[in-house]
Amino acid sequence: MTDASRPPREPPMSPHLSVWRWHITMATSIAHRATGVALYVGALIAAAWAVALAQGPDAYAGFKHLLGSPLGKLVMFGLTLSFFYHLANGVRHLVWDAGHGLNVKSANASSVVVFAFTAAATVAIWVIAAMTGAL
Template sequence: MTDASPKTRQTLREPPMSPHLQVWRWHLTMATSILHRATGCALYVGALIAAAWAIALAQGPDSYALFKGLLGSALGKVVMFGLTISLFYHLANGVRHLVWDTGRGLDVKSANASAVLVIAFAVAATLAVWGIAGITGAL
């Protein structure tokens, strides 16, 4: 095996950046699209928590008490709050996409207005559910 001369040796170049990183500026509908994907991933975690709940319930009172203690802790409540807002956001944005699939609401003004509506619904519904839970003593 021979060494290549410096003239024939190619230098490694950095791969080019994706054009979207240079062209697009952040806007509300882009953020809601990314948030829709993130909340979908968060709901997978919620499904695992629901499965753990069912397993703890099936294993008996001691396991279930341990599980309830974990979800009743401060960290557990933060996770459950995050899952609640993820659920409502993903639901509302899914309905928004269904409307878009009919060909309505695709102009910039309508898309931005529906994005604000989706976020407002998710926050309001989450606060309502957690407020009712607090009033009824479920927290």
């Protein structure tokens, strides 16, 4: 028999940004989703590149001019950053799927490694592109 004199319990609080404090693994989770969206946009850019290539030299020259503009280079830099971040964080998730690195200390350390790899790889690619005249 239940005790009818007990007051009703408070419903549990949803995990919300006002309840949770920010931590690096939360930032990596949000960034992983954002870079996934950015890579989708990158796939659309790659499709536009293929269409411009198929339409002939004039269309391709226009596309190259657009991507060679400062805004185009900024978009391509962002796509490079998104690619390397999504790659590194995907590898981290594969390690987690194998059951490793799930404690808080390892998860935080791997988040730092993901961000460091992303920065280093992106800068390296753009330095190499600048040195070879691709920019």
